[in-house]
Amino acid sequence: MAAANPAKTLQDELTCSICLEYFKDPVSLDCDHNFCRACITPFWEGLATNVSCPQCRVTFPQKNLRLNRQLRNVVEAARELRLSSGREPETEGLCEKHKEPLKLFCKEDEIPICLVCDRSKEHRAHTVIPAEEAAEEFKENIQAHLKTLREEREKLLGFKVSGEKRSQEYLRNTQTERQKIVLEFQQLRQFLEEQEQLLLAQLEKLDKEIVKIQNENVSKVSEEIFHLSNLISEMEGKCQKPVTELLQDIRSSLSRSVKGKFQQPEEISPKLELRLSDFSQKTVALMETLRKFKDTLPSALETKRGGSLGTFRQVNVTLDPDTAHPELILSEDWKRVRWGDMQQRLPNTPERFDTETCVLGCEGFTSGRHCWEVEVGAGLLWAVGVARESVGRKGWISFSPEGGIWAVQRWGGQFQALSSPVAPLPLSRVPSRIRVCLDCDRGQVTFIDAGDEAPIFTFPPGSVPGGRIRPWLWVWDRDTRLRLCP
Numbered sequence: 253m254a255a256a257n258p259a260k261t262l263q264d265e266l267t268c269s270i271c272l273e274y275f276k277d278p279v280s281l282d283c284d285h286n287f288c289r290a291c292i293t294p295f296w297e298g299l300a301t302n303v304s305c306p307q308c309r310v311t312f313p314q315k316n317l318r319l320n321r322q323l324r325n326v327v328e329a330a331r332e333l334r335l336s337s338g339r340e341p342e343t344e345g346l347c348e349k350h351k352e353p354l355k356l357f358c359k360e361d362e363i364p365i366c367l368v369c370d371r372s373k374e375h376r377a378h379t380v381i382p383a384e385e386a387a388e389e390f391k392e393n394i395q396a397h398l399k400t401l402r403e404e405r406e407k408l409l410g411f412k413v414s415g416e417k418r419s420q421e422y423l424r425n426t427q428t429e430r431q432k433i434v435l436e437f438q439q440l441r442q443f444l445e446e447q448e449q450l451l452l453a454q455l456e457k458l459d460k461e462i463v464k465i466q467n468e469n470v471s472k473v474s475e476e477i478f479h480l481s482n483l484i485s486e487m488e489g490k491c492q493k494p495v496t497e498l499l500q501d502i503r504s505s506l507s508r509s510v511k512g513k514f515q516q517p518e519e520i521s522p523k524l525e526l527r528l529s530d531f532s533q534k535t536v537a538l539m540e541t542l543r544k545f546k547d548t549l550p551s552a553l554e555t556k557r558g559g560s561l562g563t564f565r566q567v568n569v570t571l572d573p574d575t576a577h578p579e580l581i582l583s584e585d586w587k588r589v590r591w592g593d594m595q596q597r598l599p600n601t602p603e604r605f606d607t608e609t610c611v612l613g614c615e616g617f618t619s620g621r622h623c624w625e626v627e628v629g630a631g632l633l634w635a636v637g638v639a640r641e642s643v644g645r646k647g648w649i650s651f652s653p654e655g656g657i658w659a660v661q662r663w664g665g666q667f668q669a670l671s672s673p674v675a676p677l678p679l680s681r682v683p684s685r686i687r688v689c690l691d692c693d694r695g696q697v698t699f700i701d702a703g704d705e706a707p708i709f710t711f712p713p714g715s716v717p718g719g720r721i722r723p724w725l726w727v728w729d730r731d732t733r734l735r736l737c738p
Contacts, residue, residue, distance in 0.1 A: 260345075266327050269307050270295070272398065275327045279317040283310045286320055294406070298413035357386035447538065454531055564623040564689050569613045569723050569736050574603045575645070576611040580727060586614070587736045591727050605645050613723030613736075616641060623689040624723065624736065625702050628662070631732025635661035635670065636686050638697055638716070639724035657724060658697045658711045660686070669699075669709040677709055685737065690721060702737075 268275050270291035277289040285307045296303045296315060304311045345354055345364075352366035360378040370380050490498055490505055570586040581592040589611055600606060626636045635651065637659020644655065651657050651670045659670045660677065667682055669675040683701040686708065690697055695716040699708040725734050 262330070266323075266330050272394070274331060275323060278320045278323045278327065280320045280323075281305050281318075282312050282316055283308055286323055289317065292317065294409065297409055298416065355383050356380050357383045359386075451531075451535060451538075458528060458531065564621045564691075567615060567622045567624055568738060569615055569624040571725070571736065572603075572612050572614045572722075574601060575605060577605040577607075577609040579609055580611055582611070587738075589725055589727055589734050591730050591732065593730075603645060607647050608649055608726065609728060610639075610724060610726045612639060612643075613725075616720040616722045617690060617692050618718075618720050619692045621689070621691045621693070623687055625685055625687045626725070627685045627733075627735040627737055629684065629733045629735075631727070631729060631734075632662060632664050633728035634732045634734060635659045635724075635726035636688065636699075636734070637670070637724050638688065638690055638721050640717075641720035641722060643724070651726070653711070653715060658716055659724060659726075660699050660709055661726070669711075671711070675709070679708065683708065688723065690716075692716070692718075692721060 266274055268278075268286070268288045268291055270287055273288075275286065275288055278286045279289045279292065280286050281292075283305050285305055287306070292306070295306055299315075301314055302311055303315055346352065347354055347366035347369060350366050350368040352368055354364035354366055356365045356367065356370050357363070358365050358369075358375050358378050358380050361375070364383055364386075365375055365380065369375050487505065490502075571582055571589055573582050573586065576582055576589070576598075578595045578598045579592050581590050581596075582588065591609060598604065605611070628634055628636065637657060639658075640656035643649065643657060649655050649657075651659065651661070652672050652674075653670075654672060657670060661668050661670055662682060667677045667679050669677055679701075683703060685702040687700040687702040688697070689700065691713075694713040695718070696711060696713045697716055698710045700706070701708055723736075727734060
């Protein structure tokens with residue numbers, strides 16, 4: 253094989269890899285690759301940090317262009333040499349077969365050939381032109397392609413810059429919204445605290461007035477009781493005396509007994525009762541307003557994000573006994589499932605799971621938005637989710653979207669999403685009741701902690717393909733009791 257052409261090697265070293273022409277004002281990067289300043293500058297346009305070399309793709313934390321004076325001088329010398337010789341440095345190699353210069357180009361085979369090759373049987377019937385002429389033609393094609401590529405690069409750089417600007421604008425908008433939310437909720441909390449203190453102060457004032465009236469009534473009643481007790485003792489003693497003493501001052505004694513008739517204590521004033529009733533009505537109205545606000549707030553936030561969980565239709569789901577593994581025990585209402593002590597004798601139909609202890613719901617969904625809740629209790633080995641109608645029933649099956657299952661599971665002390673790969677879920681607590689939200693139209697499944705409405709995990713839109721989708725449960729220990737909530 254012929255040795256590398258020194259002239260061609262020199263030309264490659266003096267050529268910019270971006271414009272494919274001799275270097276103009278060459279600059280060096282930190283990776284020691286060289287480029288024309290006019291070529292590398294637009295390539296990095298819009299970037300302040302983390303710029304990369306177009307040739308080796310090495311990334312630098314900041315721009316650093318060093319003028320390569322030595323390379324510039326060599327390029328100028330090569331350019332003057334080319335002008336004085338009137339042609340490019342000799343770049344053609346030698347024919348490997350005939351050891352002759354490759355001065356011709358075969359259009360059919362698209363390879364350079366020598367004069368001997370041109371006269372050979374292999375190329376005799378082919379169209380052959382001088383290598384310089386072919387090079388000029390290809391240079392024109394290359395320049396046309398270069399123009400297109402540069403235009404595409406400029407477009408991509410424009411898209412990159414505009415995309416970064418849009419992202420920064422979106423981030424500024426989200427920061428503004430964040431500040432608004434923090435401020436509004438601070439004001440709301442302050443308002444609620446003020447209302448709480450006001451209502452409690454009014455209640456305390458009413459308490460004091462009620463206690464005051466009660467104490468006054470008790471004092472009066474006690475005095476009346478003492479007075480009546482004395483009269484009763486006097487009258488009982490009078491009855492025990494002889495006739496002469498009994499009749500003595502009898503009218504005076506009877507008169508005192510009439511004057512000592514019991515006086516009714518003062519009742520709580522109608523004005524106080526009216527104040528208490530008015531306070532109760534105001535409290536009920538305030539609580540009702542807050543309750544409505546609490547109920548509508550999650551729906552409003554979800555609608556702003558593009559989808560409202562409040563629009564999901566709650567469905568009454570039951571378990572399909574024809575699909576249940578023989579070791580699973582279903583309740584009579586087909587709402588509960590647990591792992592039994594022994595395998596039941598059930599027909600091994602195509603619908604029944606025979607290896608994995610799973611069960612499907614009777615209901616299937618092909619469109620719309622549906623949700624249901626599953627009470628999971630304190631079991632350590634279980635999974636809750638949805639599955640395709642065509643999910644495998646025989647042998648070991650893959651608990652993953654590839655296997656036709658979208659679910660979350662508890663595996664001992666871990667709580668996981670059965671994605672690909674399995675994703676650990678760092679929850680502050682394991683939920684006792686899970687809401688499954690199936691959006692057939694968007695191909696999406698969302699799991700929510702039904703206790704505090706906190707999101708658990710979402711399989712993104714398009715994750716669940718079309719077709720009939722059914723509820724799916726898996727039980728793997730005897731302490732687990734899963735229940736479909738009504």
